[in-house]
Amino acid sequence: MVPALKHILVFLAVAGASPAPDTFSGRITDSAGHPLSGAEVTIYGTTGAGQHASFELKTDTSGRYSIHVPRGLYIVRAYANVTWNSKRYRLNLHPADNENTRSYDSTPGVVKDFVWRLNGLKAFRNPDPERPESYYGGAIHIVLSDPMRTGVDAYAVFAPATVIEILLNPIGSLLDGSAAHPLMFEVKASSHSPHQCVLRDIPAGRYLLTARARKADKFIPLRVAATVHEGGAPAAPAKSVDIAFQPSNLLGPSSDGIETVTLYIMN
Numbered sequence: 001m002v003p004a005l006k007h008i009l010v011f012l013a014v015a016g017a018s019p020a021p022d023t024f025s026g027r028i029t030d031s032a033g034h035p036l037s038g039a040e041v042t043i044y045g046t047t048g049a050g051q052h053a054s055f056e057l058k059t060d061t062s063g064r065y066s067i068h069v070p071r072g073l074y075i076v077r078a079y080a081n082v083t084w085n086s087k088r089y090r091l092n093l094h095p096a097d098n099e100n101t102r103s104y105d106s107t108p109g110v111v112k113d114f115v116w117r118l119n120g121l122k123a124f125r126n127p128d129p130e131r132p133e134s135y136y137g138g139a140i141h142i143v144l145s146d147p148m149r150t151g152v153d154a155y156a157v158f159a160p161a162t163v164i165e166i167l168l169n170p171i172g173s174l175l176d177g178s179a180a181h182p183l184m185f186e187v188k189a190s191s192h193s194p195h196q197c198v199l200r201d202i203p204a205g206r207y208l209l210t211a212r213a214r215k216a217d218k219f220i221p222l223r224v225a226a227t228v229h230e231g232g233a234p235a236a237p238a239k240s241v242d243i244a245f246q247p248s249n250l251l252g253p254s255s256d257g258i259e260t261v262t263l264y265i266m267n
């Protein structure tokens with residue numbers, strides 16, 4: 001390539017990347033970096049000429065959006081609309097700059113990108129890694145008891161030094177259509193409390209879940225049961241259970257998390 005022409009192309013590329021004054025633009029992709037067409041972008045003003053004004057638009061086939069706004073400060077949010085298990089959800093997307101509540105001055109123009117994430121910490125100011133709701137992924141609350149029984153008869157008692165392996169084999173793709181992979185978690189069994197622990201940040205999808213106890217080199221299959229919805233009733237314990245993580249709509253039409261699955265494990 002001719003050096004002068006190369007310099008011109010570089011200059012044009014840089015110039016094209018610069019936003020126009022009082023313009024919000026950006027690109028929205030899925031977790032694999034593919035453009036997300038039809039994603040919703042909401043821009044609402046906080047001060048200046050844009051105060052109380054709001055603008056809504058959707059990304060094009062390349063996942064891009066752009067809009068001119070009155071000069072002022074604005075907050076930008078983005079959402080993906082998806083149908084999952086025959087239900088429609090509006091999912092919050094992750095801001096690439098990790099700023100979810102910042103107001104942007106439109107004067108120089110603003111580039112704000114988003115990513116549809118299925119796991120990882122959300123864009124909170126001070127996320128608590130111990131809390132399942134701090135993650136985009138789902139959570140499994142493990143209870144070592146039989147849901148068909150009550151009282152002390154329901155508790156599952158394991159020998160000391162027993163490790164419980166929880167295996168999740170995917171059924172189909174993940175929530176965003178990307179490929180799913182088998183997962184395995186280890187939990188140390190305890191007879192002190194039936195409420196064992198919480199597994200966090202599991203990519204949302206459908207899985208066939210099994211569990212087994214491991215002590216030394218021996219594996220013992222365990223019975224499992226689960227509830228996906230809060231307050232739901234589990235089926236009778238079996239060798240495996242089919243679970244599908246569901247986006248939560250507790251906060252309204254826009255989902256900001258995945259419902260926690262309660263998993264019962266018994267020997």
